[in-house]
Amino acid sequence: MRKPAFHRADERRFLDERGSSGPLAPNGLNPATIMEKAVRERIVDSYFYKEQCFGVNEADIVDRVVEHVDFIGGVTGTVQKPTPFLCLAFKLLQLAPGDDVVDEYLRHGGDRFKYLRALAVFYVRLTRPDRDVYARLEPFLEDRRKLRRKGKSGTSLTYMDEFVDDLLTKDRVCSTSLWKMRRRDILEDLEILEPRVSPLGTLEDLLEEEEEEEAMQNGDDANGQGHDGDSDSVRSVSRSRSETRPRSRSKSRSRSGSERERSNHDRMDVDEPGTQRSRGGRSP
Structure with a gap:
């Protein structure tokens, strides 16, 4: 069986x-x-x-x-x-x-x-x-x-x-x-x-990408320094202008003071009517 x-x-x-x-x-x-x-x-x-x-x-x-x-x-x-x-x-x-x-x-x-x-x-x-x-x-x-x-x-x-x-x-x-x-x-x-072939690329490709990134970063840093230089020049110009402005104001103030003195002096030289009469009365 x-x-x-x-x-x-x-x-x-x-x-x-x-x-x-x-x-x-x-x-x-x-x-x-x-x-x-x-x-x-x-x-x-x-x-x-x-x-x-x-x-x-x-x-x-x-x-x-x-x-x-x-x-x-x-x-x-x-x-x-x-x-x-x-x-x-x-x-x-x-x-x-x-x-x-x-x-x-x-x-x-x-x-x-x-x-x-x-x-x-x-x-x-x-x-x-x-x-x-x-x-x-x-x-x-x-x-x-x-x-x-x-x-x-x-x-x-x-x-x-x-x-x-x-x-x-x-x-x-x-x-x-x-x-x-x-x-x-x-x-x-x-x-x-x-x-x-790795999905990330070969070693040479990775090194080239790193060099490109470093070059881009260096370029950005250089551009940033250029902008800083421009801002420094603008600041120096504004400072020079601010320094010259007070001098012009002092000159205008001195000029206005001299004109006032001259006007007063002219007024003192001109005889007023009262003074002429008194002088006329005193004359023989």
């Missing part, structure tokens, strides 16, 4: 048989041993993995991310409890989705659900060769959406571009040791990758 097909609840079978019978990841690593042994055992024994990751497929991963993942991280707390993010990443290692599914996670699903994109870029970094990792992850360095990160020290705020940059530059992310990739400049020298 033929035995009915069923899904085993014990996920340790994946850890036991994957190394001998299962296919390898595209980068040549064994998916069952990509994460450290202590982390794998905590994931398999966790309540979230047993309840939410049992019997799911690639489409169910989207539902689990939307419902249960609201932060990224590896293990948290003093007991080093694995996060739902890390549990779903381990489930993706077991499902081994193809490139078409991963692209769906990254682009179409990632535009609506940012934690689905974060999970996808983390999975790409774990399983894809270095050429594909750079080609798939670098476009998301322009994603500025906020992410919550939870670790042993607590919850903190990060961004999608920072998380992608950590995956490209660091050796350990989310309590997982990342396999060592070749640097990008080495891949460029080997003509495996084309040189990346």
